[in-house]
Amino acid sequence: MALDLNGRVAIVTGAGGGLGREHALLLAKLGALIVVNDLGGDVRGEGGSATAAQRVADEIVAAGGQAIANGASVTDFVQVQKMVTETVERWGRVDILVNNAGILRDKSFAKMDLADFRLVVDVHLMGAVNCSKAVWDLMRAQNYGRIVMTTSSSGLYGNFGQSNYSAAKLALVGLMQTLALEGAKNNIRVNCLAPTAGTRMLEGLMPADQLAALHPSAVAPGVAALVGDDAPTRMILCAGAGSFEAAHITLTQGIHLGTGEDVARQLSERLAEVADRSDETVPGSGWEQGARELQKAGFSPAKPE
Template identity: 70%
Template sequence: MGIDFKGRVAIVTGAGGGLGRQHALALAARGAKVLVNDLGGAVDGKGGSVGAAQAVVDEIVAAGGEAIANGASVTDYAAVQAMVQQAIETWGRVDILVNNAGILRDKSFSKMEMDDFRLVVDVHLMGAAHCCKAVWPHMVAQQYGRIVMTTSSTGLYGNFGQSNYGAAKLAQVGLMQTLSIEGAKYNIHVNALAPTAATRMTEGLMPQEVLDALKPEAVVPAMLVLAHESAPSRTILCAGAGTFEAAHITLTQGIHLGMGADTPEQLAARLSEVTERAGEQVPQSGAAQGTNEVSKAMAARV
């Protein structure tokens, strides 16, 4: 049983080049009708032209697929709503949203201007939120949706000079966690992809041999799995160079210390027990933390 997208309509943001372009081409090759969105700006978000998106559309159409171009900036909610409307008017539905659009404004935190922090958060986080919000009522109405967020190892684990990008990328995971819970009853699955790929955003940072291994195409299988009907939900898949991993946000067992005058001292002394990872869990929702804390407190009273 192949992974196919016949009859499905997908929106891919930032799909004029790099990873987004590969996502759009792969979805179209497997039968999806694709709205190719790209502002057509520089890596730092400056400028814009629909040419990049149109070139990908032309490529899809030449290969026998169906696609339309859109030049909305994901930071502009009205333009994003119009983009979703364009897909609905053309094909009558939206099944898949791949939030891929992003920019970089790298600098160490001490040298970073707050405008560069805000803009990166605006594009990655608010951009993803705008797109999710615009497709959400349609997905609820049709009782079907697959949303893929693009997170990053920088968001999950940090990277020098990318405090703005890291904050925005982990924020997408937080958005994914709650949307997957709220979307469950409507058959809306929401997941996150952490790609390692050599694109316009990474060129010049690594040796050529490494860049060749990190082709954007190598990440695409993970996106296809997360965008498919058979997709999991609330999963963070990592992908690069044909290797695939999963990332988890876990909760340790922890210990109950009570609320005594010397609790701070006890906590400091026993911190290694608190951080001990044996028996840790991947919570199904934020409620798991409170449940664990209260149950340990109640057990301590017996």
């Protein structure tokens, strides 16, 4: 089935360059009407200019698409609400939200200032929360919505010097998991994209030839696949250099030890059995994981209505 976004209205944050720009260009090529959002700051989130967003919007229009530039800060809910209101006034709806805006403040945890930790969490996590909240009721009312959170391998697996970034990025996976469950009845599908791309965030961290192989345009098809009519939901899609993988938060079969006084010692001696990944599963929800533990203890838990 052809991927057709003709007439769909998409907001892409952090779209003034890098990954966001490529996302916006591809979605526009597929027929979507694009709000190119970018505060215009540097990789550390400092400064601001509407030039970057306008340049991408002009690029889309020059190619025959429709786009408008927006300079709202994703950390400011009032500005985000205004962006959504202006989008609806212009095009009548919002079908797609790509939460891509982000900054870096890398340092080892020992050397990191807590202000830098908070700022990175505020931009990545609360920025996505603000934008998702601003479109949520609208998507529920129209019984259609596609939201993409930008997570990272740093969040999924860790990276030295990125405790703030990693914490924010894995938090987005948790946000995705619950919003996907809550939005299901209204055809709102929520997914995560974990990109590996040679953006300015990686400049100086790897050789130039590897950066070239990791061009952001190789990641953009991942976003397109997550926002179409037939998009999945609750998927963590990894993408980079033309390769795509799915990451999962799995659960091992584990062991049941009961609640006796000697459980701590038994557990410490049998942790290898607990960690055995044979026949691991992916629970459908946090409730399912807890229910499984109760079942092992001999109960038959009923799912809350």
